Amino acid sequence: MSVELDIILSFKDKMFRLAHRITGSYEDAKDIVQESLIRLWKMADKIDKYANPEALAITITKNLSLDWIKSKNNRINKMQIEEYENVLVSKEFSPEKSIEINQLHEMILKLIDSLPAQQKIIFQLRDIEGLTNKEIAEILKVNENIVKINLSRARKKIRELLTKIYNYYEN
Amino acid sequence: MKIEELIEKYFEAETTPEEENILKEYFTSANYDKKLEIYRQYFIFLNSERNIVPGNFLPASILNENSKSKTSFNILSYKWLAIAASFLIIFIIAFTYFKSNVNNAAIVITNENFNEFKDLGTEVTFDAFFKISEYMEYVKSSINDIQAVNETFQILQTYNLMNYQ
Incomplete structure (x- = not known):
């Protein structure tokens, strides 16, 4: 496993908990984290250039989760x-x-x-x-x-x- | 600072992370004020939320790409080694075969390919004649040498006869 992947995966649990908190759905949170991981993976070659890669991972997850809420108009949040x-x-x-x-x-x-x-x-x-x-x-x-x-x-x-x-x- | 004061500070969002750790430790220990039970449950809740993990899942695209990049070198290495070995074996066989057959190769000249090989034939013939003449020269000089040796022996024999008679 590459170093970049190790870095990315170390944020996985936090990303999941945040996505789960925002969406309120285990399956949707999983999908969001998978999408976030793919986006991070595409940036893997330059991830060590970010001062705070964890903040980057959380930001991507947060944005995707909020997009999900907008698109789904989830009842729980109402x-x-x-x-x-x-x-x-x-x-x-x-x-x-x-x-x-x-x-x-x-x-x-x-x-x-x-x-x-x-x-x-x-x-x-x-x-x-x-x-x-x-x-x-x-x-x-x-x-x-x-x-x-x-x-x-x-x-x-x-x-x-x-x-x-x-x-x-x-x- | 008393725990009650820290709790007040916490709900005002005035606590530092260190002070929040004091609260967490206090409420997860056995020695806490029973009157604060409801807060204890809250801090236990926070702790349990912190331990939620999604299990082992990873996007297939990352897994594939990662395994591809991880194994591609090995696969490629074996591939190239196999190709290189095959070429080497083919080259050795071809070289051995060519070497063993090149001296035995014979050109059959027919009416059809006569013109094609005419010049080559002339050249080869002249070359052969040249070699033969060279050989003849060599034979001639050898014969001369033999004659010279023979004459020398005869002289010596004559000389011996003269001395021992």
């Missing part, structure tokens, strides 16, 4: 937080109010899926992939402050959900 709140008090919990970890994780996932695309991407890159605000700003081509504001909004929405769940089960 869901609103309120819908999850309704779910919270109606269907998904057992009468004994015993929340299971899987249920909680599922709810957080649904909430993240419902975030605006930019918040979702920033949250994914910072809280899951551990990139710095500066790196994210570079990938999204925005000001670092924009990254910070969006990250804060995303985290606060999650906190709001967590608090509601906590209060629901405490009362």
Whole structure:
């Protein structure tokens, strides 16, 4: 296996998680990552000239994922937080109010899926992939402050959900 | 800084990556404040998301191209070696065959190809005559030499007879 391919493949998991986060579909995320890998592979001979090849890989994946959303007009991204709140008090919990970890994780996932695309991407890159605000700003081509504001909004929405769940089960 | 303060800072997006690591470590350890259980679940969720991997998949085009570029040299090398070896064997056989047959080659001159070989025949004939004349000269000189030797022997014999009689 060539050195270039090793470099490209080292980003594969992050690319997949980002595509999966944006699209909400395993199969579509796989297709997007495959397409992104092909694009990276075509640039393989000059990949070592990029200061941050990982940022390049993430940027390609992000763009392809957003294109996918535009073309598919995915329903998941149209869901609103309120819908999850309704779910919270109606269907998904057992009468004994015993929340299971899987249920909680599922709810957080649904909430993240419902975030605006930019918040979702920033949250994914910072809280899951551990990139710095500066790196994210570079990938999204925005000001670092924009990254910070969006990250804060995303985290606060999650906190709001967590608090509601906590209060629901405490009362 | 207290964990509660760090949590506040985290949700304001004011924490540094190092401070976030402190939170992650705190909530994934056994010693955490039970009142903060919901946050613990959140950090466990983040951790589990980080461990999602897509499995081994790779676009066929990359796999093919990579394997092609990886094996093409070997395949080509073997190919060229085989071709070179074949040519060498053919050359050796052809050379041996030609060498063993070239002296035995005979030209049959017929009415049809007479003109074609006329000049060549003349040349070969003259060459042959020249060689014969050279040979004759050699024979002649040899005979002369033999005669000279014979005469010398006769002289010597005469000389001997004179001395030992």
